[in-house]
Amino acid sequence: MTLVERLRGVFVQALDLGQDVEVEKLEYRGVDAWDSVGHMTLVAAVEDEFDVQLDTDQVIDMSSFKVAADMLKNLGVPEG
Amino acid sequence: MTALRTDTVLADLVHPGSALVDAATGTTWSGSDLLARAERFAEGLVNLGPGPLFLLAGVDTGTVERYLGGLAARRPVALLDPATPHAVLADLIGRFQPAAVLGTPDGERAPEGYLPTADGWRRLASGEAPPPHPDLTLLLGTSGSTGSPKFVRLSGRAVLANARSVIASLGITTAEIAPTCLPLHYSYGLSVLHSHLAAGATVVVTGHGVLERPFWTAVDRYGITSLAGVPYHYEMLRRLRFDPAAHPSLRTVTQAGGRLRDELVTYFHRTMAAVGGRMFVMYGQTEAAPRMACLPAEELPGRVGSVGRPVPGGTFTIRSLSDQDTAGGAPAPRRGRSATSTSPGAEGEVVYQGPNVMMGYAESAAELSSGDELGGVLATGDLGYLDEEGFLFLTGRLSRIGKVFGNRVNLDDVERLLRGRTGHVGPGAAVADGDRVVVFLEGGTVEACRAVARTLAAELRLHASGFDVRPVDRLPLLPSGKTDYRTLEAGT
Numbered sequence: 199m200t201l202v203e204r205l206r207g208v209f210v211q212a213l214d215l216g217q218d219v220e221v222e223k224l225e226y227r228g229v230d231a232w233d234s235v236g237h238m239t240l241v242a243a244v245e246d247e248f249d250v251q252l253d254t255d256q257v258i259d260m261s262s263f264k265v266a267a268d269m270l271k272n273l274g275v276p277e278g
Numbered sequence: 279m280t281a282l283r284t285d286t287v288l289a290d291l292v293h294p295g296s297a298l299v300d301a302a303t304g305t306t307w308s309g310s311d312l313l314a315r316a317e318r319f320a321e322g323l324v325n326l327g328p329g330p331l332f333l334l335a336g337v338d339t340g341t342v343e344r345y346l347g348g349l350a351a352r353r354p355v356a357l358l359d360p361a362t363p364h365a366v367l368a369d370l371i372g373r374f375q376p377a378a379v380l381g382t383p384d385g386e387r388a389p390e391g392y393l394p395t396a397d398g399w400r401r402l403a404s405g406e407a408p409p410p411h412p413d414l415t416l417l418l419g420t421s422g423s424t425g426s427p428k429f430v431r432l433s434g435r436a437v438l439a440n441a442r443s444v445i446a447s448l449g450i451t452t453a454e455i456a457p458t459c460l461p462l463h464y465s466y467g468l469s470v471l472h473s474h475l476a477a478g479a480t481v482v483v484t485g486h487g488v489l490e491r492p493f494w495t496a497v498d499r500y501g502i503t504s505l506a507g508v509p510y511h512y513e514m515l516r517r518l519r520f521d522p523a524a525h526p527s528l529r530t531v532t533q534a535g536g537r538l539r540d541e542l543v544t545y546f547h548r549t550m551a552a553v554g555g556r557m558f559v560m561y562g563q564t565e566a567a568p569r570m571a572c573l574p575a576e577e578l579p580g581r582v583g584s585v586g587r588p589v590p591g592g593t594f595t596i597r598s599l600s601d602q603d604t605a606g607g608a609p610a611p612r613r614g615r616s617a618t619s620t621s622p623g624a625e626g627e628v629v630y631q632g633p634n635v636m637m638g639y640a641e642s643a644a645e646l647s648s649g650d651e652l653g654g655v656l657a658t659g660d661l662g663y664l665d666e667e668g669f670l671f672l673t674g675r676l677s678r679i680g681k682v683f684g685n686r687v688n689l690d691d692v693e694r695l696l697r698g699r700t701g702h703v704g705p706g707a708a709v710a711d712g713d714r715v716v717v718f719l720e721g722g723t724v725e726a727c728r729a730v731a732r733t734l735a736a737e738l739r740l741h742a743s744g745f746d747v748r749p750v751d752r753l754p755l756l757p758s759g760k761t762d763y764r765t766l767e768a769g770t
Binding site for chain 2: 257
């Protein structure tokens with residue numbers, strides 16, 4: 199699985215997203231489930247799935263699916 | 279120059295030297311500016327019929343102006359969640375007959391009998407309800423979005439008394455700069471605004487939360503000195519590895535809105551103390567405008583788990599309970615001659631007495647004309663005890679109200695939803711556990727539990743992770759056949 203596919207799975211699971219949601223275009227507060235509480239669940243799930251630890255700035259800046267994917271690439275998670 | 283005078287409540291609530299800052303634009307209004315704007319706003323309200331004002335209270339400077347304008351017009355102002363569903367808002371308008379509804383969303387249709395204007399809806403015909411009581415100043419919702427929400431009726435005297443108590447408890451000086459971390463329709467968020475404006479301090483209005491970059495940009499740009507949070511904010515700040523050393527101006531944090539885990543109280547106390555800062559734990563209810571107790575940082579060591587001593591002007595007594603009260607889980611009947619005490623260690627219902635206690639509740643326009651029904655005495659529905667030095671420790675809830683991320687949730691409503699909406703056929707029971715609600719489903723499966731959590735979250739408009747739904751073989755029962763909530767609570 200690619201990074202994006204894995205990340206999509208993390209988002210769907212952590213935010214309990216329906217099939218109609220365009221996950222890759224999602225932004226913070228873009229759906230009800232991605233509020234501040236959902237964000238913490240999401241951050242924990244991302245850390246578990248990719249075995250990374252996000253610092254304060256990364257948690258705050260992870261404001262969209264795209265930002266999260268780019269951040270993980272920068273942290274050295276292989277894209278393939 | 280103007281027919282309206284900003285006497286009584288407003289003049290005391292807004293110190294001329296205070297300031298309100300719009301974080302997004304940097305625009306600043308002095309307290310004098312705010313008072314002048316409030317008066318001007320009030321002039322536009324003089325032709326309204328009798329009744330309260332409804333204000334859909336976003337976290338923005340326009341909301342503050344409308345709110346203060348309503349007070350300047352000496353109208354009771356009801357602050358409502360701007361996300362109030364249309365049907366709930368329509369029901370509230372029908373029951374309370376507001377003279378106007380301010381801050382309504384663009385494009386939303388005005389209900390029957392109301393005329394859309396540039397800033398909200400105005401009632402066309404005058405209502406049949408008697409005018410609101412002259413002391414009535416502020417109306418805040420009690421809880422939840424199910425059933426029929428009712429209002430807490432607060433006098434201007436109670437609001438001011440509490441603002442002054444908070445100023446004294448936290449030592450708020452004119453140098454303090456607080457952000458709007460919490461919604462303004464929420465009593466805790468509103469009390470941050472009240473106490474800082476009354477103290478001649480500064481409030482920075484931002485619609486962003488602690489998980490958003492613009493919030494922290496505002497903290498540093500405006501030299502924000504304090505944060506106010508409910509338990510889940512502290513869970514988030516812990517998760518964020520919040521470090522006050524990175525924000526040199528930020529030296530005070532306050533926590534209320536439910537019980538924060540002891541571990542996190544200790545953690546934040548130490549984190550703040552390490553940079554010369556302070557962590558205050560507080561306790562309140564909307565019914566007390568809202569603050570009742572405060573545990574200052576210097577008194578916190580050795581008393582983790584306490585919510586502190588009463589704020590200035592307040593006292594606590596503990597009403598002893600009969601076995602029936604403690605076992606039943608249902609709200610206890612108020613008896614005139616029940617035993618109260620302040621003796622250390624005696625557990626019972628926490629009763630607060632002070633000038634900040636509400637006048638009473640209201641479920642209809644007619645009840646807005648009622649006077650003070652409580653005489654400054656509030657039975658909180660919380661269970662607790664006082665230690666030898668008068669520090670209050672809370673141990674549970676007598677009434678069936680839980681909290682989910684700081685929002686009050688009627689546990690009986692949750693159980694009604696279980697029966698009606700979730701499709702679960704077996705018996706279920708809901709109990710409060712800190713900042714979430716634990717639901718026990720008899721004979722539920724893991725998938726069913728997940729679906730129930732989702733349904734409850736959607737119906738109550740709260741996050742699903744606030745509902746911990748667990749399967750049980752059988753719910754424990756009392757000899758009376760009622761659900762044994764204490765046993766369930768012990769099992770959370």
